[in-house]
Ligand SMILES: C[S@@+](CC[C@H](N)C(=O)[O-])C[C@H]1O[C@@H](n2cnc3c(N)ncnc32)[C@H](O)[C@@H]1O
């Protein structure tokens with residue numbers, strides 16, 4: 001059981017439960033109250049944690065993280081305290097612009113994980129209403145180029161949902177992306193989020209429910225922290241009914257002790273009885289497969305970075321000789337000759353302080 005031996009944890013942090021897309025398989029509208037995590041809540045969360053090199057902080061949750069104006073700052077805060085901890089952002093890709101992306105790369109983001117479901121506009125726009133395929137493709141291309149020009153430190157990866165409809169086409173999906181310079185992938189089996197998402201055509205039917213009372217890897221190694229600071233028993237608890245505690249006013253130790261007690265006594269919340277998440281279904285073997293892949297990815301990235309270091313050094317030297325200021329704005333796409341995309345108009349990007357953020361949150365959640 002690799003994950004347990006290594007003590008791996010993946011902290012899923014919901015910086016935003018607001019979103020600009022309405023994916024047909026995503027039940028996020030069931031969340032009773034939506035908003036964005038304050039800096040104070042995020043800071044409290046970090047205060048309570050001790051993270052190591054096998055831990056990850058994944059900015060994901062049930063909304064679109066790139067809509068949060070402080071996302072780069074949050075990544076930077078993690079890297080400043082825990083430099084070895086892997087940081088992830090999972091995004092629908094619609095907001096990867098010259099305003100949002102360079103600050104994330106500069107903050108030291110390790111993985112940019114882009115959700116893209118469909119290879120033609122009709123399928124993509126049916127799966128992800130509100131997003132336009134051609135436009136998002138432009139954002140993905142921009143991300144690949146910019147990450148590469150910034151030194152290739154951030155892994156740009158595509159994730160896609162595998163359903164009965166596309167299960168046969170995984171090779172085609174990866175071939176499509178390889179042509180666009182993507183070499184890392186994450187496949188997710190579609191599931192109904194413990195009964196929260198209505199069953200849609202193509203949803204996997206082989207998963208079985210009723211694992212209540214059996215160990216759950218998701219629950220054990222993937223703590224989920226909502227935008228309000230609530231630590232949920234499980235990410236799939238859309239209605240936020242099984243809250244273990246709140247990082248705003250409780251210590252992480254107390255919250256974890258509560259969770260351990262639940263796991264020890266087998267007092268699983270009712271939601272677990274309907275769970276069909278493959279991460280649970282396939283139990284530890286599946287999770288360990290994910291961990292193995294992640295470990296290999298990190299080793300590959302480390303090796304490539306080491307091999308590329310002299311090349312980058314020579315390139316930097318050559319640039320410096322041509323123009324003394326060239327190195328000072330390494331992450332400005334314009335200085336790199338990168339064609340930038342028109343940003344999606346989301347008013348919150350312009351916000352600079354907590355007060356204005358609150359005002360925008362209430363406007364967006366209407
Ligand atoms: C809830 S989204 C939040 C992050 C961001 N908005 C995005 O779409 O990437 C996190 C991930 O869950 C996936 N997802 C959503 N509903 C799902 C479902 N029913 N089954 C499997 N994966 C799902 C999305 O495709 C995405 O990769």
Ligand code: SF4
Pocket residue numbers: 019020021022023026027028062063064092128
């Ligand atoms: S983009 Fe992400 S959060 Fe938004 S609806 Fe789709 S899966 Fe849900």
